[in-house]
Amino acid sequence: MLVSLFICPLCQSPLQPALDTWRCDGSLNPKKINHPFDVARQGYVNLLPVQQKNSKDPGDSQASIEARKRFLNKGHYQSLQALICQKITELLAQNKLVNTPIAKTNNKPIPWLDIGCGEGYYTQTMAQTGMDILLAADISKPAVVELAKASKAKGSLWYQQNQHDGSKIADGSKTAAIYPLVTSAAHLPLRAHSVTGISSIFSPILPEAFNKVLSAEGYLIIAKPDVGHLATMRDALFDDVREHDSDKFLHELAPYFTLMNTYHVSTEMTLAINDLADLMTMTPYAYRARSEKRQALLAKVATEIFITEAKFVVYVLQKIAVA
Template identity: 40%
Template sequence: MNLLMCPVCREQLKLNDRTWRCDNQHSYDVAKQGYVNLHVVQHKHSKNPGDTPESVQARRAFLSAGHYAPLQQAVVKKIRDLRIENLLDIGCGEGYYTNAMQAEVLQCVGVDIAKNAVQVAAKLNKEITWVVATGATLPVLDHSIDLCTSLFSPIPEQEILRVLKPEGYLMVVTPAPDHLYAMREALFEEVKPHEPHKFVDQLAEGFDLVDEMVVDAPMILPQQDLKNLIAMTPYAYKVKAERREALEAQDQFEVKAQYQIYLFQKK
């Protein structure tokens, strides 16, 4: 089944050769890298939205080194236990998690607003439908998805409710209270623990919380991996240059990653 929806008229898209087309003849070509761009101009607020190429490359290098593998494995196990068919990964980025999820489902769609991230992702796995699009208008048919995932990404609640089947699932991964605490202490004068539970309150109207877990992953990072970690986070834009330089000068750095995984079910 084709899961994609035309972002202009909201009709089902069908893939013919290398072009997605709806009954109203709106058409979208598959790029040579293997993704389709459904981020139409009327939905854009900037020329190149989403992560910068530098951030994407830093994340690709850091994740490829395996530091976040404990999270990837925990997410994959939860998906395997759900035994579902159709998965939509919102904010798929360069595809590290989406690529692993795909083996557990029949159909997998990865969506991100950053074209440069999706271009990288599309080279990973040809079984995934890779899409450039905005979460504010997910280009996916109503009630067609068993599980939406949002890992460190926005959570467009009303769009998720629209695309999920009745009693479908939403998996949210967000920093747990102590995530990268030592790194944040080195970068900023004042550090507060993350507050993951705010998402439970935000989603309470449309979703029931059915499962939650925290994954701890201590890391000892070589200098280049530390630089990549800083570059792939929002901290890269917020930190004073001298603090960043002092931290990046260390040969290695010990820090704990701590992830909060929530599994919600649509009411």
């Protein structure tokens, strides 16, 4: 039952979804308190206690989110979106056909966790890859609000779906039931070993937290900037350019995961001044680069075209089976 998928972020008791307010059963709370978490009108649930915040407004700002929406909706990173969703589709299709611990049996729904989902550019397409439940989690409340509003407009929110097992949307395609959650990646409000797969796209890598919530032989898909990503832009913004060390985290994952495959994808982009401004705003370059460097680059692009290459690497890993 889905009721056992979520746990209370305050006392870790089982957490029951409901249309208006989610409540834990208090079974692990010494005082047997039933902690309530209201469902926002947009359809998301805030499961981030104050004590888990590292600032007043953690995560991406509204300006960064708006810039990312404009930039991504123009298709600049569509090749990465397509690659990620293709690999998820292949993994889920394989495990519906073979007898593995994470195969879909007895009509049990397949849950997937998209950690650091942001405003949902990758999440929305990911929802149509074959999973039944898509837990979209981010510490940024403004980002989750955007994702929830878009999901609600498409009829793919968790309470708009049939029995939490996915349904058909307007164009006839099947989509997962999306659960937009404001939460910390380090303190996921999910039962241990409850999700079939995890995707982390430009988000923190937390080996122990991922291992805890991932089911036996479950999958982890990670996307990072590759060597040479946005090289011409970084050359213009920084005097000393440090190359991306994309696979530096793999040794941290080694105790829990085995690397199955690595994929590289790149796209050459010709950017107008507004697109370049959005790209800078949605990346760490917005605050790492000096203001005069940013303004000089934008002034240059106002009179001539700017070409740069987006280069990404995608890792597909599987949780190591415990003997």
